[in-house]
Amino acid sequence: MSETRTDSAQTAAAGIDYRRRQRLSRLAQKLVIFLCSVVLAFYVLAPISWLVSSAFQTEAEIVSVPPHWIPENPTVKNFTAIFGATEDEEITYETRSGVDPAAGGFIPSTAKDLPKAMWNSILVATLVVILNLLVGVPAAYAIAKIRYWGRNGSVYFILTTRVIPDIALVVPFFLVIRKLGLLDTISSLVITYLAVTVPFTVFILMQYFEGLPDELDKAARVDGCSRFQALIRVFLPLSMPSIVAVVLFTFLTSWNEFLLALMFTQTSASQTLPILLAAFTSDFTVSFSFLNAAGVLAIVPPVIVAIIFERYIVSGLTAGAVKG
Amino acid sequence: MSDIATYSGRRSLRNRFGYEERSAIFFLAPVMAVLMSVAVFPILYSLYLSFFQIKLTRPNRTPFVWFQNYTDLFTNELFWTSVRRTVVFSIVSVVAIAMIALLVSLLLNQNFRGRRVLSTILLVPWAIPYVANALMWKWIYDSGYGALNGLLYQLGFIEDYVIWLGDQDKTLLLIANAFVWKEVPLATILLLVTLKSIPADLYQAARVDGASVWQRFVHITLPSMKPGFMLVMIYETMMAIRHFDLFFILTEGGPGHASHVLSWHIYVETFRNLSFGSGAAMSYVLALVTFALSYLFIRTLGRKV
The missing domain is CATH 1.10.3720.10 (MetI-like)
Structure with a gap:
C-alpha cells in the first residue's frame, strides 16, 4: 500500500514536472518566435528607414560622421524643391538658399x-x-x-x-x-x-x-x-x-x-x-x-x-x- | 490539364474547326495579336539581326555574316568574364534567397500575434522599384557617409571608413545582397504555399511515433517542400541571370570588370559600342539559356498541377 502511494506520488511529481517543462518549452518557443520576428522586421525595415531618415536631413547633417540615424533638424527642403519649383523660379545650385556652394548640396535643375x-x-x-x-x-x-x-x-x-x-x-x-x-x-x-x-x-x-x-x-x-x-x-x-x-x-x-x-x-x-x-x-x-x-x-x-x-x-x- | 488533353484527343479531325474553335478565336485574337507583335516577332527579328554585322556608326554597311557573331563569342575574353560573373552572382543570390526564404517561411507558418503585420511588412521590398532599391543600397554602401560604414564604425568593427563598392572581391557580393533583399519576399510567399499544403496528419502521426521536432522537420517538412524549392530556385535563377538595374546604378560593371555581368555586357556592346548584331547574338544566347531553364520550370509546375 505504501508502495503504491509513493508510486502515485512519483507520477504526480512527474506530472507537475512534465507540465512545468511543457510551459517552459512553450515560453522558449514564444521567445524564439519573437526574436526571429524582430530580426526579420529589422532586416526589412532598416534599409528603408535609413533612406527615409536621410531624405529629411539637411545637407550639413547628412555628411556627419558617424551618421545621424534620426534627423536632429528634420527638413522638407528636398520635397519643396521638387514640388515648389515653377518655370520661372528654377531651383539650382545658385538659387538654393542657405547652402554654401562649397559644401555641396546640389539640387539638380x-x-x-x-x-x-x-x-x-x-x-x-x-x-x-x-x-x-x-x-x-x-x-x-x-x-x-x-x-x-x-x-x-x-x-x-x-x-x-x-x-x-x-x-x-x-x-x-x-x-x-x-x-x-x-x-x-x-x-x-x-x-x-x-x-x-x-x-x-x-x-x-x-x-x-x-x-x-x-x-x-x-x-x-x-x-x-x-x-x-x-x-x-x-x-x-x-x-x-x-x-x-x-x-x-x-x-x-x-x-x-x-x-x-x-x-x-x-x-x-x-x-x-x-x-x-x-x-x-x-x-x-x-x-x-x-x-x-x-x-x-x-x-x-x-x-x-x-x-x-x-x-x-x-x-x-x-x-x-x-x-x- | 490531363483532362483537356484527352478531351481534345477525342475530337475527330473533321470537327477541329467547329463552333467552339470559332468562338475561341474571337476571344483569343487580341491577345495573340499582342503577343505575336511584342514577343514572338521581336525574338525572331533578333535572331535575324544576329546574323548581320550591324554597327550604328556605319549604318549603310550591314553585311550578312552567318554565325560569326556567335563564333566570335568563343574568343571574346570579356564575354566569358561576364558569363563567369553572372554565374557567381546567380549562385550566391539564389542560394541565399532560398535559405533566407526557408527560415522566414517557417517563421510565418507559425501562429503568433503580429504575424499578419510581419507578412505585410515583408511585401515592402517586393513592391518598391529596383531603381529605388539600387539607390538605397548605393547610399548604404556609400564610402563617405553611408550607413554600413557608420554602423560598423559605431560598433567598433572597423577603424576607418571602407570604400565598399570599390573592392573588387566584395562588389559582386554586395550587389547580390541588394538583390536578395528584394527577392526574398516573393520566394517566401512561394515557399509558404508549399508549407501550408503539407497535411497536418503527417505531423500528428510522426508525433505519435515519437519523432522529435528536428526529426519532423527533416523527414516531413523538407521533403514536402521540394517542389516549392525547385520553383523558387528556377524562377530566381531566371531573374538573377538577366538582372540589370542594380549593376547599372551601383557599379556600371566596375570596379575593373568585377561586376561586369552578361546583361551589362550586352548593354555596353549594344548601346555604347553601338554594335547591334553582336548585341542581338548575345541576348539570344541569354534567351536560350532562359528557355532551357523555363522548360525545367514548366515541367516542375506541370508535375504539381
Whole structure:
C-alpha cells in the first residue's frame, strides 16, 4: 500500500514536472518566435528607414560622421524643391538658399521634372493596365471555359512568352521603334510593357476562371446569353479579386520598369520616374539627401498599394506563380 | 490539364474547326495579336539581326555574316568574364534567397500575434522599384557617409571608413545582397504555399511515433517542400541571370570588370559600342539559356498541377 502511494506520488511529481517543462518549452518557443520576428522586421525595415531618415536631413547633417540615424533638424527642403519649383523660379545650385556652394548640396535643375516623370509613370501604368484587361480577360475566359482544339497549345505558348528575358527584346524593339518614329514617346513604353505584363495577366485570370464552376457558363448560355454576355454579366462580377490582383501587378510592374524605359526615353516628354532617379544617381554632384527624397517619392505609391492590398497580392502571386 | 488533353484527343479531325474553335478565336485574337507583335516577332527579328554585322556608326554597311557573331563569342575574353560573373552572382543570390526564404517561411507558418503585420511588412521590398532599391543600397554602401560604414564604425568593427563598392572581391557580393533583399519576399510567399499544403496528419502521426521536432522537420517538412524549392530556385535563377538595374546604378560593371555581368555586357556592346548584331547574338544566347531553364520550370509546375 505504501508502495503504491509513493508510486502515485512519483507520477504526480512527474506530472507537475512534465507540465512545468511543457510551459517552459512553450515560453522558449514564444521567445524564439519573437526574436526571429524582430530580426526579420529589422532586416526589412532598416534599409528603408535609413533612406527615409536621410531624405529629411539637411545637407550639413547628412555628411556627419558617424551618421545621424534620426534627423536632429528634420527638413522638407528636398520635397519643396521638387514640388515648389515653377518655370520661372528654377531651383539650382545658385538659387538654393542657405547652402554654401562649397559644401555641396546640389539640387539638380532637373528636379522640377520629377512631378512630370511621376505623371508619365502613372499615365503609362494606367494605359498598360487598361490594355492588359482588354486583351487578357477574354483570352483567360476562352482558355478556362471554352473546350477548343489547341487549348493546351495556347497555354504553353503564353507560358513561353512569359519567360522571354526583357534584355533579349531590347535590340529588336529599339530598331523597330526607331523606324516607327516612336522613340521618346509614351506609346513606345506602353506597347513594349505589354510584352512583360500580358502573359502574367492571362495566367492569373485563367487560374481564377478555371476555379469558377463550368455550370455557370452553361446556365448563362441556356438562358440565352452569348459567350460574350456570359463573360461580361456572369464571370466578370465574380472574378473581381483576380481583376484587382491583375491591376495591381500590372501597375507595379509598369511603375517599376527600368530597362526598356532606359532605352526608349530621352527627354522629360516621356521619361518615367525610375529613369530620372537613375539619372540623378549617376550625377556625382547631386546631394544624397535630395536623391533619397526622390527615392522616397518613388517607393511611396507602391508601398501604400502593397500594404492596402496585401491579401490580393499574396493570393495573386501564389495563383500566378505556383499553380501556373 | 490531363483532362483537356484527352478531351481534345477525342475530337475527330473533321470537327477541329467547329463552333467552339470559332468562338475561341474571337476571344483569343487580341491577345495573340499582342503577343505575336511584342514577343514572338521581336525574338525572331533578333535572331535575324544576329546574323548581320550591324554597327550604328556605319549604318549603310550591314553585311550578312552567318554565325560569326556567335563564333566570335568563343574568343571574346570579356564575354566569358561576364558569363563567369553572372554565374557567381546567380549562385550566391539564389542560394541565399532560398535559405533566407526557408527560415522566414517557417517563421510565418507559425501562429503568433503580429504575424499578419510581419507578412505585410515583408511585401515592402517586393513592391518598391529596383531603381529605388539600387539607390538605397548605393547610399548604404556609400564610402563617405553611408550607413554600413557608420554602423560598423559605431560598433567598433572597423577603424576607418571602407570604400565598399570599390573592392573588387566584395562588389559582386554586395550587389547580390541588394538583390536578395528584394527577392526574398516573393520566394517566401512561394515557399509558404508549399508549407501550408503539407497535411497536418503527417505531423500528428510522426508525433505519435515519437519523432522529435528536428526529426519532423527533416523527414516531413523538407521533403514536402521540394517542389516549392525547385520553383523558387528556377524562377530566381531566371531573374538573377538577366538582372540589370542594380549593376547599372551601383557599379556600371566596375570596379575593373568585377561586376561586369552578361546583361551589362550586352548593354555596353549594344548601346555604347553601338554594335547591334553582336548585341542581338548575345541576348539570344541569354534567351536560350532562359528557355532551357523555363522548360525545367514548366515541367516542375506541370508535375504539381
